[in-house]
Amino acid sequence: MISFKVNNKPASFEGDTDTPLLWVLRDRLGLTGTKFSCGVGLCGACVVHLDGRAVASCRVPVSSVEGRAVKTIEGLAAADGELDPVQQAWLEHDVAQCGYCQSGQIMAAVDFLNRYPDPTDKDIDNNMSSMVCRCGTYVRIRKAIHRAAELKRAES
Amino acid sequence: MSALTGKTANERIDAGRRRFLIAGTSVAGGFVLGIPAISFGRPPVAEGTTGERQIGYFIEIKPDGGVVIGSNQPEIGQGVRTVLPMLVAEELDVEWSSVSIRQMPLGLVKTADGYTWKYGGQGVGGSTGLTRNWDFMREVGATARHQLIRAAAARLNVPASSCTTKPGFVVCDSPADAIPYQDLIADAAKLDMPEEVPALKDSRDYRIVGTKKNTIDALDMVTGKTRYGLDTVEPDMRYAVIARSPYLNGSVRSFDDSDARKVDGVLDVFEVEGPKPGEPYFILANGVAVVATSTWAAIKGRQALKVDWDPGPNATDDSETFWQENAEALKGSGQIVTDDGEFDKAMAAADKIVERQYQVPFVSHQPMEPQNCYAYVQEDSCHIIVPTQSPSGASRSAAAITGLPRENIRVDMTRVGGGFGRRLTTDYVAEAAIVSRHTGWPIQLVWTREDDIKNDFYRPAGLHEIRAGVDKDGKVTAWTQRLASASKYYRRPNMPDENLWEAELYPDDFPRKIIENFRLEYFHNAIGLPRGSWRAPAHTANAFVIQSFLDELAHDTGQDPLQLRIDLLGGERELEYGNHGGPTFNPGRLTRLIRFVAEEIDYGTKRPKGRGVGLATHFTFGGYAAHAFEVTVSPRGELTIERIVAAIDCGYAVHPNAVEAQLEGGTIDGISTALGQEITVKNGQVQQSNFHDYPLARIAQIPSRFEAHILNYDETPTGVGEIPIPPVAPALTNAIFAASGVRLRRLPIADQLKRTMAA
Numbered sequence: 001m002i003s004f005k006v007n008n009k010p011a012s013f014e015g016d017t018d019t020p021l022l023w024v025l026r027d028r029l030g031l032t033g034t035k036f037s038c039g040v041g042l043c044g045a046c047v048v049h050l051d052g053r054a055v056a057s058c059r060v061p062v063s064s065v066e067g068r069a070v071k072t073i074e075g076l077a078a079a080d081g082e083l084d085p086v087q088q089a090w091l092e093h094d095v096a097q098c099g100y101c102q103s104g105q106i107m108a109a110v111d112f113l114n115r116y117p118d119p120t121d122k123d124i125d126n127n128m129s130s131m132v133c134r135c136g137t138y139v140r141i142r143k144a145i146h147r148a149a150e151l152k153r154a155e156s
Numbered sequence: 157m158s159a160l161t162g163k164t165a166n167e168r169i170d171a172g173r174r175r176f177l178i179a180g181t182s183v184a185g186g187f188v189l190g191i192p193a194i195s196f197g198r199p200p201v202a203e204g205t206t207g208e209r210q211i212g213y214f215i216e217i218k219p220d221g222g223v224v225i226g227s228n229q230p231e232i233g234q235g236v237r238t239v240l241p242m243l244v245a246e247e248l249d250v251e252w253s254s255v256s257i258r259q260m261p262l263g264l265v266k267t268a269d270g271y272t273w274k275y276g277g278q279g280v281g282g283s284t285g286l287t288r289n290w291d292f293m294r295e296v297g298a299t300a301r302h303q304l305i306r307a308a309a310a311r312l313n314v315p316a317s318s319c320t321t322k323p324g325f326v327v328c329d330s331p332a333d334a335i336p337y338q339d340l341i342a343d344a345a346k347l348d349m350p351e352e353v354p355a356l357k358d359s360r361d362y363r364i365v366g367t368k369k370n371t372i373d374a375l376d377m378v379t380g381k382t383r384y385g386l387d388t389v390e391p392d393m394r395y396a397v398i399a400r401s402p403y404l405n406g407s408v409r410s411f412d413d414s415d416a417r418k419v420d421g422v423l424d425v426f427e428v429e430g431p432k433p434g435e436p437y438f439i440l441a442n443g444v445a446v447v448a449t450s451t452w453a454a455i456k457g458r459q460a461l462k463v464d465w466d467p468g469p470n471a472t473d474d475s476e477t478f479w480q481e482n483a484e485a486l487k488g489s490g491q492i493v494t495d496d497g498e499f500d501k502a503m504a505a506a507d508k509i510v511e512r513q514y515q516v517p518f519v520s521h522q523p524m525e526p527q528n529c530y531a532y533v534q535e536d537s538c539h540i541i542v543p544t545q546s547p548s549g550a551s552r553s554a555a556a557i558t559g560l561p562r563e564n565i566r567v568d569m570t571r572v573g574g575g576f577g578r579r580l581t582t583d584y585v586a587e588a589a590i591v592s593r594h595t596g597w598p599i600q601l602v603w604t605r606e607d608d609i610k611n612d613f614y615r616p617a618g619l620h621e622i623r624a625g626v627d628k629d630g631k632v633t634a635w636t637q638r639l640a641s642a643s644k645y646y647r648r649p650n651m652p653d654e655n656l657w658e659a660e661l662y663p664d665d666f667p668r669k670i671i672e673n674f675r676l677e678y679f680h681n682a683i684g685l686p687r688g689s690w691r692a693p694a695h696t697a698n699a700f701v702i703q704s705f706l707d708e709l710a711h712d713t714g715q716d717p718l719q720l721r722i723d724l725l726g727g728e729r730e731l732e733y734g735n736h737g738g739p740t741f742n743p744g745r746l747t748r749l750i751r752f753v754a755e756e757i758d759y760g761t762k763r764p765k766g767r768g769v770g771l772a773t774h775f776t777f778g779g780y781a782a783h784a785f786e787v788t789v790s791p792r793g794e795l796t797i798e799r800i801v802a803a804i805d806c807g808y809a810v811h812p813n814a815v816e817a818q819l820e821g822g823t824i825d826g827i828s829t830a831l832g833q834e835i836t837v838k839n840g841q842v843q844q845s846n847f848h849d850y851p852l853a854r855i856a857q858i859p860s861r862f863e864a865h866i867l868n869y870d871e872t873p874t875g876v877g878e879i880p881i882p883p884v885a886p887a888l889t890n891a892i893f894a895a896s897g898v899r900l901r902r903l904p905i906a907d908q909l910k911r912t913m914a915a
Contacts, residue, residue: 016420016452023452027395032387033380035573036451037524038605042847045524073380087378094370094813097821098233099377100384100524100573125856132847134524134574135233136824137817138855139862 004065006031007075017063022046024062025072033073033103037132044131047104048072054111073103076110085155086110089148097135105131109145118149180345186216186224187300187341215244215300221324221338223250228260228275229285230545232575233821234877235814236285238372240293242811246364247297247357249321250337257372262547262567271562279546281580281689282736283777283875286810290873295353300344302354307343308335323363359808359871368813373571385543385570386602388530393598396591397454398428399461400441400611403840404470404684405433407442408463415460416446421453424595425461428587433469433684436649438553439586440611440686447595451602470684471840478683478837479515482619482640486513490638490679491654494663497673502634506625510712512705515902516697517834518617518642518685520850525573526608531588532598533558538565538589539598543572545579553582557589576825577689581613609850610842613688614835616642616660620701625673630713632724635671637661637701640679644687644694656680660694662735666702666743666775669731670724685837691825692878695776699882700830700889700903703772707890708899717890718754718771722747725773737777737874745869746773749782749803752867756801757784766790767798768894772883779879780805780869783823783887789896793913795905797827797888799861804880807872818876819864826884828853832904 003012006029013024025031025048034057037045041059048057049071076084083091086109096102105128112127113119119127124145133141180188216224225241237257245255263275276292301321308326309316312333319328327334359366376382401407413425430442444463448454503509530541531554538558544550547567555562572579588601603611618641625634644659645651657678668674690696706724710717728744750773754760759769766788773782786799802823809815832851836843844850889900898912 016456018456019450019452023450026387027450027452030389031380032383032389035384035525036386036602037526038847040605040846043524043852073378077379083378090378091370091374094374094817096233096371096374096377097235097817098524098572098574099374099382102377103380106378121860129854129856132524132852132854134522134576134825134852136821136828136853136858138824138853138858139820139864140817141855142860 002062002066004067005069007071013062017061019062020058021048021060021062021065021070022057025057025070031072031074035100035103037101042132043101044108045101045104047107047131049107049111052111052114054108073107076106084110085151086113086144086148088151089144092147093140093144095137095140095144097137101131101133105133105141109141109148113145113149113152117152119145181342186218187344188214188216215248215296217337217341219338219341221254221336223248223255224258225255226260226275227257228263228278229289230278230280230547230569230572230575232280232545232572232579234280234285234818235371235811236280238369239286239811239814240289241372242364242369243290243293244297246362247294248301249323251323252364252369254324255372259569261569262551264548264551264562266561266563279548280575281545281577283779283877283879285875285877286873287778287875290810294356298354298356299350302350303344303347304337304340306347307340311335311340311343365810366808366812369811370813382571384525384573385530385541386525386528386573388541388570388600390530390532390541390598393530393600394423394447394449394595395451395454396445396447396588396599396601397458397604397607398443398445398587398601399458399463400443400607401430401465401468402610403465403467404473404837404842406468406471406840407466408444409466410464411444412462413444415462416457419448419453419457419460421449422457423447423449425457426594428590434647436647437583437686438556439583439590445591445594447591447597447599454602455604467840473684473837473840475836475838478617478642478681479619481681482679485640485679485681486619486621486638490640490677491657492675493657493661493678494668494674494676496668496675499634499636499673499675502673503623503625506633507628508626508713509623510626510709511621511623512708513901514620514701514704516618516620516700517903518614518836519690519829519833520609520612520614520835520844521576521578521690522608522850522852523574523576523578526605527578527584527603528601529584529588530598530600531585531592533589533592536560536564539568540565540585540588541568541570542582542585543570543579544582544585545572545575545577546582549580549582550585553586554589557586558593576691577693578612580689605847606845609844609846613686615690615693615696616644616687618642618660618697620697622701622705624705624709626709626713630715632667632671632709634673635667636675636677638677638679640681642681642683642685642687644689646687653680662694662698664731664733664735664738664741665698666746667724670726670743683837684840685835685842692776692881695774695878695882696829696885699772699774700885703774703883703886704889704901707770707893718750718759721750721771721773737775737779741775745780745805746775746782749773749780749805749867752865753782753784753801753803756863756865757786757799759784763895766895768891768896770887770890770892770894772887772890774882776879776882778874779807779876781880781883783883785887785891787888787891787895789892789898789909789913791913793910795892795909797857797859799859801863801865802880803865803867804876805867805869806876806879807869807874809866809868810873812866815866815876816864819866819880820862822878822880823884824853824858826881827857827888830885830888830903830905831857832906834904834906
């Protein structure tokens, strides 16, 4: 049995330890906010945080998360429902079109902003280019990231 | 896409639906308004019996003042879930913040007269989601408001004409008498419906329509609560994947499932029969289904499967051969499908003839949410939950597999993780129904990305040739476009060969009727790739070809590309337009747009070597768009898009935020496709498999300097979903030429620029 934490709550998994974290989250734990899209780590739709860093959950076998902390889009807002600044900025700029890739985009942006609190467009391009949005919301993603950085700075 | 199902249904319901708007009280005590689920010609549902179950498209005013508006159309990211409720809320006169939405299922009901759609025609394609509902949704809102006014007038014993509304309240005589809508629910529900639709608002009084509103369910999306098709969880649901033939029209010779069945969680493995080669297809491929207790177990089970494939009749299909055949075909004579004026004579008299060929590849849709479908087939019923653009098609596919009457098939729709035309076909519904019928279990059928790339209804590829005759003053006197392609109408039922061209050339497009001597010629070529509608179907190819050629024509005849377009397009006038998006086309609206984007980007300013501007414009499905691209090309052929100015004239922007989003997204889709996307075939098999060899644009490829402009024209909205794409590729390649002198006549651009510059 593999034990870990998801969104600050204990979770466990019994079965094929090759199973990607993505499918454990979706099929076993009912956390369907994390999306399946390419299955091979090329698009970022399945990005979650593992010990605080963004990872493509389709490429993480559940065997490697023993004792570690996973955060998904469902656990991003505060317990009282207060949105993360990135979620807030995403709403302000109404980024999503079909919305399918946006959980991953948001999780990736949160990690990115932790490392680049005052990013340039170039920083965004270099760090967010592992993500794919088929609807082409990139113009708004860029604006929303700048806005989220602003919100975070105002917070601290 | 104009042939999309639902349109007929919508038209049929139009005639009678006003008379059959009905009101009543919901189980929860709200006031509801909608269309009764009865056939036309029968009496309306008797007063007092109207409950939620009988109400069709509806609005509900809750006792707490909240307003729930039913969303009858599939939401694929185009914003239909937000814009249609905006229309209702505007005329009903409520605060937008009080509005929430409820996704309606397919409203198919059987009546004495056949099937009818109780929520109106349902299905999104051809950029018609708004335009087909523009009048009706406003009428529903206005009718509900009218009933509330009448109820208030009766209560206060004043004439209805002395009453009006402010958001959420009826006001009679004095503002002190303002009555909240929810207090009028019971009275309003008892009133007979008006004979005529009340007058609609003057657009100058709009408070919601035409203003910036955010996506109504955006909070669910940013918190991961939205349920897409793949997020469906139903009791006892099993998961299925299918190993489909890697060969176009191949089939299963035999298979060995002994290892697959050893995979923990695999429950069943069996053969799925596909269509016979050449016959109409409602599923794509023969294959072997693997059913398991989890998605991962199904995928692993499939990996362990050993299938011996019969490569079938298309085993030697090859892209290289396909392109050679197209080139060969254009040397001969094809089917003349349009022939205006005296083309041959005008060509013979021309002072100069300009001729070019352009190649447009097969491309795949690749929405971020792979195809999937939940199906539960029981003896006398079937439940489908599916992300689709065509819920009617889903119902037909399930009926075809199960043999059940369509009224016994329930189709629920989820928010859809991208459409782009892929979800106009419902092959995945048929597959899911096959697997559920075979096993007796509720099934979620899952496609992987590889499945989605290798089993698509691809956008057709073709080799185009344009020849134009020009007189000594540079005036174009004759024009022909000759196209050898694989038609989208491949394997359509009842499709004679002589009509195949109709999916590839829309004859009334520019420059027909502007250049008097005009001819279109078509050559059909065969290849085993399935084909379908891809966002703005043939417009994407034809705009690239025509707008590239205009630049080349201008250069060859010493004219300016912008001025040549303005000369040809001319001023405002309505030309007859018989294709989808008609009945008329006003080329002057394109003139206005291209002038606008040219000015915004300082077209007239000379750029240094290596930097250039390109323009293009096109009319698509009733809407108008133009783009200006500014690019730099390094001496080694590295391309950077520096700036984009995009403009759309969609008549009247009802939901400007979504129009802007579609303009941004459509432009990026056009860039993505032009830069790197191509489906190729070798030995009868699709060669691409995932995003490494079928690349989608990334954020770094899109400039920060991206300006999206909406230029309203009148008060009649057109669609927007497909309109922004067609000018993108030619504006980009025209800019590349301006910067580098390299003319790219073949899409995708891929490494052509680097290879040409290196040579």
